[in-house]
Amino acid sequence: MRYGEADRILHLYTPSRGRLSAIAKGVRKARSRFGGRLEPFFRLDLVLYEGRGDLLTVTSAETVAAHPRLREHGGALDGAARACEAVARIFDDGDPHAGVYHLLTNELVLLDREPDRAGRANSLAFRLKLLLAAGFAPNLAGCAGCGEREHMVGFSGAAGGIVCGACEANAFPLDEEAHRFMVAALGRPLAEAPDASPRALAQAERAIIETLEHHAHLRLRPVGSRA
Numbered sequence: 217m218r219y220g221e222a223d224r225i226l227h228l229y230t231p232s233r234g235r236l237s238a239i240a241k242g243v244r245k246a247r248s249r250f251g252g253r254l255e256p257f258f259r260l261d262l263v264l265y266e267g268r269g270d271l272l273t274v275t276s277a278e279t280v281a282a283h284p285r286l287r288e289h290g291g292a293l294d295g296a297a298r299a300c301e302a303v304a305r306i307f308d309d310g311d312p313h314a315g316v317y318h319l320l321t322n323e324l325v326l327l328d329r330e331p332d333r334a335g336r337a338n339s340l341a342f343r344l345k346l347l348l349a350a351g352f353a354p355n356l357a358g359c360a361g362c363g364e365r366e367h368m369v370g371f372s373g374a375a376g377g378i379v380c381g382a383c384e385a386n387a388f389p390l391d392e393e394a395h396r397f398m399v400a401a402l403g404r405p406l407a408e409a410p411d412a413s414p415r416a417l418a419q420a421e422r423a424i425i426e427t428l429e430h431h432a433h434l435r436l437r438p439v440g441s442r443a
């Protein structure tokens with residue numbers, strides 16, 4: 217975010233302190249000592265000075281990974297923006313999760329290495345893994361209401377997972393394909409996340425949205441219908 221004449225405020229996600237904000241002074245001057253290193257979606261090694269205010273001050277910056285190919289691909293850029301936005305929305309300042317940091321770096325590396333992977337299935341797999349890291353992963357193994365293992369008919373954010381016919385109040389229909397997609401997306405590395413039909417992906421997205429609404433009281437921007 218531009219700030220004042222030549223400064224920029226950075227929103228960062230760090231492995232040890234979670235989300236935080238810092239100011240980079242003079243970064244927008246032509247001869248800034250930071251060069252072009254403080255850009256969106258960079259992975260950086262920063263030295264931050266902590267004063268009395270809320271904002272830390274960047275005193276030095278080294279690039280760990282610039283992810284240059286990601287920037288040349290509209291879908292990958294969009295995927296990276298959605299991933300960062302989801303992390304920023306779900307986790308508060310001073311709420312560190314090393315697993316979230318590694319998941320986000322994996323997503324940026326993946327979108328840089330294989331920009332064509334960007335899209336709805338990738339974004340949803342990323343969000344499911346974020347739910348897991350945040351402790352909100354939906355119950356997909358059996359009915360979240362009664363524990364029954366057969367004849368699942370829907371998904372209920374209030375119940376916290378898939379539900380059977382007897383427990384389906386407040387549930388919406390969840391096809392077997394959407395259930396398989398969610399189980400595989402949670403169980404496999406991001407780079408091996410499955411794809412699914414638009415119908416199954418729409419159901420998986422609704423399950424993620426309802427889970428977040430019930431357990432974290434927040435709503436994420438839809439991932440859209442880009443295939």
Ligand SMILES: [Zn+2]
Pocket residue numbers: 359360361362363364379380381382383
């Ligand atoms: Zn049940």
